[in-house]
Structures are given as C-alpha cells and as structure tokens.
Amino acid sequence: MKKLLSLAFLVIMAGGIASAQPRSAAVQNTLIRNATVLTVSHGTLTNTDVLIRNGKIAGIGKGLKAPEGARLIDATGKFVLPGIVDAHSHTMMDGGVNECTRSVTSMARVQDILNPTAIGIYRELAGGTTSALLLHGSCNSIGGLSSTVKLKWGHTAADFPFPGAMPGIKFALGENPKRTNQNNPGVPARYPATRMGVEETIRDAFARARDYKRDWDDYRAAIARGEKNVAPPRRDLELDPLVEVLEGKRYVHSHCYRADEILMLIGVADDFGFKIRTFQHVLEGYKVATEIARHGAGASTFADFWGYKMEAYDAIPYNSAIMVRHGIVVSVNSDSDETARRLNIEAAKMIRFGGLTEEEALKLVTLNPAIQLGIDRRVGTIDLDKDADLAIWSAHPLSVYAHVEQTFIDGELLFDRQADLARRPQLEAERKTLEAADANKPPAQGGGPPRAPSAIRRANAHEDDNQEREDNQR
Amino acid sequence: MQTKYLRFPEALAVAMALACLLVLALHPVGAQRHSGTDTYAITNARIVTVSGPVIEQGTVIIRDGLIAAVGAGITPPPDARIIDGTGLTVYPGIIDASSTLGIPRPSPSPTAGGGGGGGGGFAALFGQNAPSATSPNSTQLPGMQPEILASDIIRPGGTEIEAARNAGITTAQTAPRGNVFLGQSAVINLAGDTPQQMIVRSPVALYIGLAPIGGGQYPGSLMGVFSSVKQALLDARRYREANEIYERNPRGLKRPGQDKSLAALLPVLAGRMPVAMQAEREREVDRALDLAREFNIKLIINGGLEADHVAARLKAMNVPVLLSLNFPKRTAAASPEAEPETLRVLRERVEAPKTAGRLAAAGVRFAFQSGGMTSITDYLTNAAKAVEGGLSHDDAVRALTLGPAEILGVASQLGSIEVGKIANLTITRGDILDRTRRITNVFIDGRPVELRPAATERGAGRPAAPPTPTPEPNDY
Numbered sequence: 001m002k003k004l005l006s007l008a009f010l011v012i013m014a015g016g017i018a019s020a021q022p023r024s025a026a027v028q029n030t031l032i033r034n035a036t037v038l039t040v041s042h043g044t045l046t047n048t049d050v051l052i053r054n055g056k057i058a059g060i061g062k063g064l065k066a067p068e069g070a071r072l073i074d075a076t077g078k079f080v081l082p083g084i085v086d087a088h089s090h091t092m093m094d095g096g097v098n099e100c101t102r103s104v105t106s107m108a109r110v111q112d113i114l115n116p117t118a119i120g121i122y123r124e125l126a127g128g129t130t131s132a133l134l135l136h137g138s139c140n141s142i143g144g145l146s147s148t149v150k151l152k153w154g155h156t157a158a159d160f161p162f163p164g165a166m167p168g169i170k171f172a173l174g175e176n177p178k179r180t181n182q183n184n185p186g187v188p189a190r191y192p193a194t195r196m197g198v199e200e201t202i203r204d205a206f207a208r209a210r211d212y213k214r215d216w217d218d219y220r221a222a223i224a225r226g227e228k229n230v231a232p233p234r235r236d237l238e239l240d241p242l243v244e245v246l247e248g249k250r251y252v253h254s255h256c257y258r259a260d261e262i263l264m265l266i267g268v269a270d271d272f273g274f275k276i277r278t279f280q281h282v283l284e285g286y287k288v289a290t291e292i293a294r295h296g297a298g299a300s301t302f303a304d305f306w307g308y309k310m311e312a313y314d315a316i317p318y319n320s321a322i323m324v325r326h327g328i329v330v331s332v333n334s335d336s337d338e339t340a341r342r343l344n345i346e347a348a349k350m351i352r353f354g355g356l357t358e359e360e361a362l363k364l365v366t367l368n369p370a371i372q373l374g375i376d377r378r379v380g381t382i383d384l385d386k387d388a389d390l391a392i393w394s395a396h397p398l399s400v401y402a403h404v405e406q407t408f409i410d411g412e413l414l415f416d417r418q419a420d421l422a423r424r425p426q427l428e429a430e431r432k433t434l435e436a437a438d439a440n441k442p443p444a445q446g447g448g449p450p451r452a453p454s455a456i457r458r459a460n461a462h463e464d465d466n467q468e469r470e471d472n473q474r
Numbered sequence: 475m476q477t478k479y480l481r482f483p484e485a486l487a488v489a490m491a492l493a494c495l496l497v498l499a500l501h502p503v504g505a506q507r508h509s510g511t512d513t514y515a516i517t518n519a520r521i522v523t524v525s526g527p528v529i530e531q532g533t534v535i536i537r538d539g540l541i542a543a544v545g546a547g548i549t550p551p552p553d554a555r556i557i558d559g560t561g562l563t564v565y566p567g568i569i570d571a572s573s574t575l576g577i578p579r580p581s582p583s584p585t586a587g588g589g590g591g592g593g594g595g596f597a598a599l600f601g602q603n604a605p606s607a608t609s610p611n612s613t614q615l616p617g618m619q620p621e622i623l624a625s626d627i628i629r630p631g632g633t634e635i636e637a638a639r640n641a642g643i644t645t646a647q648t649a650p651r652g653n654v655f656l657g658q659s660a661v662i663n664l665a666g667d668t669p670q671q672m673i674v675r676s677p678v679a680l681y682i683g684l685a686p687i688g689g690g691q692y693p694g695s696l697m698g699v700f701s702s703v704k705q706a707l708l709d710a711r712r713y714r715e716a717n718e719i720y721e722r723n724p725r726g727l728k729r730p731g732q733d734k735s736l737a738a739l740l741p742v743l744a745g746r747m748p749v750a751m752q753a754e755r756e757r758e759v760d761r762a763l764d765l766a767r768e769f770n771i772k773l774i775i776n777g778g779l780e781a782d783h784v785a786a787r788l789k790a791m792n793v794p795v796l797l798s799l800n801f802p803k804r805t806a807a808a809s810p811e812a813e814p815e816t817l818r819v820l821r822e823r824v825e826a827p828k829t830a831g832r833l834a835a836a837g838v839r840f841a842f843q844s845g846g847m848t849s850i851t852d853y854l855t856n857a858a859k860a861v862e863g864g865l866s867h868d869d870a871v872r873a874l875t876l877g878p879a880e881i882l883g884v885a886s887q888l889g890s891i892e893v894g895k896i897a898n899l900t901i902t903r904g905d906i907l908d909r910t911r912r913i914t915n916v917f918i919d920g921r922p923v924e925l926r927p928a929a930t931e932r933g934a935g936r937p938a939a940p941p942t943p944t945p946e947p948n949d950y
Contacts (some may be wrong), residue, residue, distance in 0.1 A: 442807055
C-alpha cells in the first residue's frame with residue numbers, strides 16, 4: 001500500500017521537473033501520422049496525418065510530408081482530438097479564488113495571481129485539456145475579472161493568458177452571493193441576504209457604472225473643448241470593467257442555478273443593454289432554455305452533478321441535451337482541478353443522457369466552450385491554420401478506457417505519457433538525495449506535526465461554493 | 475562642555491552654581507555627551523574594509539562616533555583607549571537589510587481595526603503605552619496606511635535588538651508590521667537610548683506586503699491586495715493632479731480633500747522613494763516587477779527566495795533584492811504515517827542557499843536580511859551556507875555590509891571601514907563566515923556595546939522592554 005501511495009505520489013509530482021527544463025525558443029515541428037482525427041468541425045477522418053508547423057495546424061490529410069527535423073509520431077490506432085477547453089476553472093490561482101469582502105469586486109483580477117507552477121496544470125494537460133477560463137469565485141453578485149489561459153506548463157505566468165481572448169467577468173446569483181451557506185465566525189454578515197438584494201446589487205452597480213461613464217465622457221468633452229482647470233474624475237477599478245460590459249467589450253459569465261434568477265439577470269441585462277455571454281452551472285437551464293436561447297447566451301453546466309445544496313436540487317442530467325436542442329451553445333465544465341482531467345468522460349455522459357451525437361458530445365468540451373470564451377477562431381477544432389492545441393488519445397476519447405498519450409499547445413509538446421513514465425525512477429532517486437540533505441531532515445527533537453493527508457485535495461472538491469481553497473502552490 | 479561648567483572658578487556664587495546644577499539636571503543627557511573616552515583605537519587587527527583591500531595588520535581609530543583613521547602604522551592618539559586587536563578581525567558593522575527590530579508588536583486590543591488610537595487597553599494595563607501602528611485621522615484601515623513611519627513607532631532596547639547586537643548586527647532597516655501598506659521604513663543603529671539616537675535615515679522605503687486584511691475587510695484575498703494597491707496608486711496620482719490644479723488657481727474650484735495616505739504615496743510615484751515589495755517565489759517577483767513597470771515605481775524585492783529565476787529581468791530593470799537568510803527547513807517531526815513531502819518543497823529547501831551565488835553571478839544587486847528568522851544567531855551561519863552554495867566569500871561579506879548600505883541609501887555613512895563613516899564595527903576572532911568564529915566586540919556609533927552571548931534568542935510575543943541604557947565601563 002505504501003509503495004502504491006508513493007508511486008501515486010510520484011505521478012503527482014512528476015510534472016515538477018518539466019519546469020526545470022530549459023525552454024527552447026523555437027518549437028519543433030511535428031507530423032502525427034495515420035491517426036483517427038476527430039476534427040469536431042468536419043467529422044472523423046481515419047488514417048489521416050496532422051502536420052504541426054510553427055505552432056499551427058499546417059496540414060490535415062493522407063501521406064503528408066514531414067518538414068526537416070520534424071518530430072514524427074506514429075499514431076496508428078490512436079485518436080487526435082482538439083485540446084479540451086474548460087469553461088469554468090479555478091486552477092492555478094494563488095491566495096484565494098474569492099475576494100469575498102464586498103458585494104461587487106470587479107476590481108479583483110485573476111490575472112494578477114496566476115500560479116504557473118500549480119500542479120493542477122500538468123494534470124489537466126494529462127487529461128487533454130489545453131485552455132481554461134479561470135473565474136473568480138461566486139461569493140459576490142458581481143465578482144472579479146476572469147482570465148482565459150492556455151495551460152502552458154513550464155512557462156512563466158506571462159505566457160498563460162490566451163492572446164486576443166475576450167476579457168470576462170464573473171457574476172453570481174442565488175445562495176452564494178447572498179451568503180446562505182456561509183456563517184463564518186468573526187466575519188460580519190454582508191449585504192445582500194436575499195435574491196432581491198442580489199438583483200438590486202447588480203442594478204445599483206450598473207447605475208453607478210453608467211454615471212461613471214457619463215462623468216468621464218463629460219470630462220473628455222470638456223478637455224476637447226479646450227477647457228482648463230478641469231480635474232479628471234476618479235479612475236475607479238471597480239467601475240471600469242462594468243463600463244466595458246456596457247460597451248460590449250467584456251463577457252459576463254454568471255454563476256446561477258434557478259430558472260427565476262436566470263430570467264431576472266436576462267431582465268437586468270436587457271434593461272442596461274448588455275448581454276450575458278454564459279450562464280454557468282445553470283442547472284435549471286432546461287426550464288428556461290427558450291429564454292436563454294433568445295437572449296443569445298451560452299450555457300456551461302455540469303454533466304451530472306447536483307443536489308449539493310437547496311438551489312441545486314431541481315436538476316436533471318438531460319439539461320445539456322435539452323439546451324443543445326434549443327439551439328444554445330452548451331459546454332460541460334469542471335469547476336474542479338480533478339474533473340478537469342477527465343472532461344472527455346463528462347462529455348460522453350451526454351450521449352447516455354439525452355442522446356447527443358458523438359460530435360455534439362465532443363463539442364461540449366471543445367468547440368462550444370471555445371465559442372463561449374471567444375477563442376474559437378484559434379482553437380476548438382482540428383482545422384487548418386488553427387493553433388496546434390491538441391492531444392493524442394490511446395483510444396476514442398469518449399471511451400472510459402482512453403487516456404492521453406501526448407498533449408500539445410501551440411505545437412509544443414507539454415505532456416508526454418511515455419516521458420513521464422520514463423522519468424519516474426530518476427525522480428525517485430532525486431527524492432532520496434534531497435531527503436538526505438540537512439534542510440530536509442526532521443528536527444532532532446520536537447518539531448511541528450507531520451504533514452497531514454488532508455493537505456491533499458479531496459477528490460471531488462467542487463469549487464462552486466468553496467469560499468477558500470487550499471493553497472496549491474506546494 | 476558640562477564638565478567645564480562644573481570646573482567654573484570659585485568666584486562663582488553658590489546660588490549660581492546651584493542654578494547651573496538645576497539646568498544640568500533638566501538637560502537631557504546623551505545627545506552631546508562625549509569626552510576623551512569616546513576615542514578608541516583597535517590596534518594590530520586584521521581589517522576588512524570592504525570598500526578597499528584587506529589590511530592584514532592595522533589600526534582603526536574611532537573618535538566622536540566616527541572612523542577617524544584606518545590603516546597600517548597608525549599611532550593611536552594619547553587619549554584613545556586601546557583595544558589590542560591581535561588575532562581579531564574588524565569588519566564594518568553587519569547590517570540586517572530588512573527587519574522589524576524596534577517595532578512594537580501590535581497589542582491585542584478589541585478595538586484594533588476600528589481606526590483611530592488602536593491598542594489602548596492592553597498596553598495601558600502593563601503601564602506602557604506602546605505606539606500603535608495606526609495612523610490617526612487616516613482615510614485607510616490599519617494595515618493599509620502608507621503614512622506610518624517606522625521612525626515614529628520604534629522603541630530602543632528590548633531583547634530582539636540585544637540579540638541582534640550579540641549576533642554582530644549593528645544596523646538594520648526596520649519597517650512597521652502590517653498587511654498591504656505597512657508604512658515607511660528607517661535605517662537604525664541598534665544602540666541608543668532614544669529613537670532619535672538610533673535613526674540613521676528615515677524614511678527609506680515604502681513597504682508593501684501581500685497579507686490580506688481579512689475578517690470581512692477589503693482586501694480579503696491576494697487578488698484584492700493587488701487591486702487595492704493599484705487603486706491607491708491611481709488615487710494618489712489623481713490626488714497629485716487635483717492639488718496641482720487647485721494650487722495653480724483655487725478660485726472657483728472645490729478644494730481637494732486632504733488625504734495623508736495618498737500624500738504618503740507621492741514620493742513613490744515621483745520615484746524618490748523605493749517600494750520594498752514582499753516577493754519570494756518567481757511568480758511573486760514577476761508580479762512585483764509588473765506592478766513596478768505599470769506605475770513606474772522604483773522597486774526593491776524583499777525576500778527573494780527564487781529571485782535567481784528572474785535574475786535577467788531584475789538586472790534589466792535594475793531592481794535590487796533584500797535576500798532573506800531565513801532559509802526554509804523542515805520543521806515537522808519525523809513520522810512514518812506522514813504524507814511524503816513534495817519534491818518541490820524538498821528542492822526548494824536545498825536550493826535556497828544557492829540563490830545568493832546565482833544573483834551575484836547574474837550581476838543582480840542584493841543584500842542579506844534576516845527575514846523574520848526565529849534565532850538571529852543563524853544570520854551569519856546562513857550567510858556561510860550561501861557561500862557553501864556558491865557565493866564568493868567577499869560577495870557574502872559585501873552583502874552583509876556595503877551591499878545593504880548602498881541599496882538603502884546610506885553608503886556614505888555606513889557599510890565599510892573608511893574615514894568619516896559612522897564607527898559601526900563588528901569584530902571577530904576567526905573569519906566572520908567561519909562556523910567557529912566568535913564575535914568579540916561590537917561598536918555602534920563609535921561606542922562599544924556590551925555583548926551577552928547568552929541572550930541570543932529573539933523574544934517571542936513579549937512586549938518590548940523599557941529602554942535600558944547600555945551599561946558601559948567608565949561612562950560619563
């Protein structure tokens with residue numbers, strides 16, 4: 001058992017070494033030969049080659065010629081799937097996913113706290129996931145600014161943000177922003193306490209944002225008229241992003257559960273003239289699918305996870321399929337570093353529940369979330385000139401027996417199962433050496449309590465209503 | 475001067491003499507007291523000047539708190555007290571480039587966090603009104619008040635300062651405790667009866683930390699910490715602009731509200747005062763550098779555990795590092811039941827002492843600091859580990875002396891043994907980075923400090939002791 005544990009541990013830590021390896025400036029070209037290619041956009045292509053050149057998909061076809069110096073991969077019997085896009089993630093975030101102290105925290109930015117060494121990144125690559133929408137938590141009616149990233153393990157934080165991705169912001173409705181299930185000793189209760197208050201908070205914030213925008217417009221007009229002695233309005237990091245929402249320059253991703261609150265937010269958005277890009281969780285979306293479709297919003301939901309609190313009771317696993325049939329762009333997300341390693345299985349469930357086709361199911365974790373994040377021109381399908389963000393699977397990715405062999409982002413090989421397996425003896429030897437060093441020896445006497453198993457994350461830790469998550473920097 | 479009054483001729487009336495005595499009694503002692511006994515000569519010693527070559531056998535003359543002469547073949551003046559330095563090595567006084575020395579610990583007060591006055595009750599109970607790190611009439615919460623000055627709240631004496639002196643440290647940069655905006659630091663000498671005597675330079679740097687306020691108060695997360703810092707800097711910019719416009723022509727304009735928190739940030743925005751930002755890991759250093767670039771701030775990295783990973787960027791932006799010697803080490807007891815520690819943690823502990831050598835090789839300016847270590851006797855021991863980890867001996871000595879003096883802007887006063895500099899000296903038997911070395915004498919502001927090697931541990935959680943003048947032989 002102990003051996004098994006330490007082996008499991010090695011798997012967990014195997015990624016550590018990748019960050020220590022030197023980063024090559026130019027990414028090697030790759031030719032994947034004779035694979036079954038699940039393009040998602042134009043069907044399944046058997047015995048097909050995929051050429052990756054300069055980080056882009058440069059060829060899809062039979063008998064492609066490899067450029068000089070290219071890496072050749074024989075993918076006979078294997079499957080190529082576009083990199084999975086996780087439309088709801090809290091991976092690689094340092095120092096808390098929630099700025100919980102206020103009802104509106106649109107000044108908080110996920111981009112300020114990216115942790116490129118979080119081990120979750122490597123595990124997600126091992127599950128074929130290559131992009132993620134990193135969202136602020138659901139503590140407040142209007143939460144912080146999200147960050148859309150490519151999971152470029154081994155790179156510095158600056159390389160993670162998805163180039164050109166539309167900026168986003170988290171909203172949240174229902175029990176979490178009204179703090180129904182939170183009663184932390186020593187922390188004073190915070191407005192709002194009801195769903196009415198949640199709506200009022202959002203309306204008030206946008207009313208303030210509108211005034212703020214007018215103040216700035218007036219100021220700029222005064223300067224343009226050549227007026228002197230005009231002090232500029234206060235630059236407000238809380239209201240700047242809300243103005244961007246009003247101007248259609250920032251996507252709203254709103255956490256929600258119940259049908260009534262979904263309709264409420266559509267009403268608020270209509271009143272202020274902005275759009276909701278995605279409803280997140282949206283477990284009762286099937287009840288108001290027509291209204292969601294009419295608004296033009298996407299829906300990003302769990303495959304079959306519900307009942308963990310009052311507002312999550314009235315859910316059905318057919319939710320995704322029903323919303324798809326209503327013409328909504330639907331994705332299935334993880335909201336968890338653990339589930340993010342196996343979103344292919346979450347997609348497969350939607351064939352069982354609601355009878356989606358294979359391609360429709362695969363879209364739930366590839367093209368559709370890419371559309372929702374505004375990155376579908378770059379990723380989400382295997383098409384010419386798209387970014388070479390893809391994974392090679394050992395079997396059809398909708399099978400529980402499939403695992404990822406290799407994962408590429410921008411043509412760079414960032415996960416390689418064989419290399420990982422080969423590295424393990426070396427890591428075990430390194431561990432022995434390190435443990436013998438003075439700094440790693442336990443104190444001769446006394447000392448603090450040993451590291452408890454609880455420090456490892458629970459397997460099914462959904463972030464939906466976790467106010468704080470464990471620091472995963474170690 | 476005072477003794478002259480006492481030797482006044484007998485023609486003086488008795489009443490006048492009494493009046494003089496009264497004046498003397500009221501006159502604060504300390505500030506100007508000096509006499510022939512303030513001249514010292516350390517002879518026949520090995521002198522590591524740091525700024526110049528090592529003098530294998532020479533003399534250092536100290537007069538009136540300053541280094542009066544240094545070199546070989548110098549004859550001590552007749553009024554000097556001679557210290558035979560045979561077998562001893564004289565170094566510039568060791569500097570701790572970042573500490574909380576002399577800063578009172580916050581007193582546990584139920585009203586703390588409510589703004590204004592702060593810690594009344596507890597301190598009053600113990601008969602000492604500890605200066606609280608809360609700024610009156612501030613617009614900001616405690617923990618977010620950049621206007622707090624270390625020089626306003628430091629207290630002389632106390633076990634921590636004594637322990638630091640016993641470890642050979644003569645000087646420290648000290649900064650208020652806090653969360654996000656900790657306040658402005660000072661460089662202090664670790665001797666003196668009053669705060670005023672201790673201060674060498676103030677303010678030195680604005681300290682920014684990464685600890686959320688919490689308890690329901692914004693910011694409650696690291697995200698919020700960054701947002702609040704940025705908003706404060708933006709507000710300060712606007713404050714400056716609004717005041718400039720108002721001062722040009724106040725008539726017809728609403729006057730901008732006074733805000734000392736924002737006013738305290740103006741020297742930072744103008745690049746006159748550096749920001750010492752807490753950053754240990756690569757990503758934290760990157761974040762600090764990003765912030766510095768965004769607001770055109772003069773930055774100092776405080777901590778720097780993985781600063782070597784970012785060496786190229788630090789060098790390119792000319793950002794120095796106050797490198798903590800509080801190296802991570804395993805503190806958990808051995809247990810067969812325990813989860814194995816991650817490779818990352820194991821690596822980090824082994825790599826930590828190598829950071830200094832890599833920074834030096836990359837040409838990044840750095841200085842050592844204590845980083846809140848529990849036992850300050852580790853200070854020189856861990857500097858020696860940095861040498862084992864690849865730092866050259868000379869670079870290590872520099873990072874303990876002239877390096878910090880340069881980064882902290884006191885290099886014309888401290889950091890090397892040169893004529894005219896403040897006579898802070900750390901004298902050892904054996905090389906200062908040798909494990910067997912012993913600290914034999916410490917001079918601060920030209921006066922010997924009594925060393926009590928037994929009291930080496932820093933007091934934990936104890937309120938600072940009332941100021942106790944360092945007892946000296948033949949004082950006065």
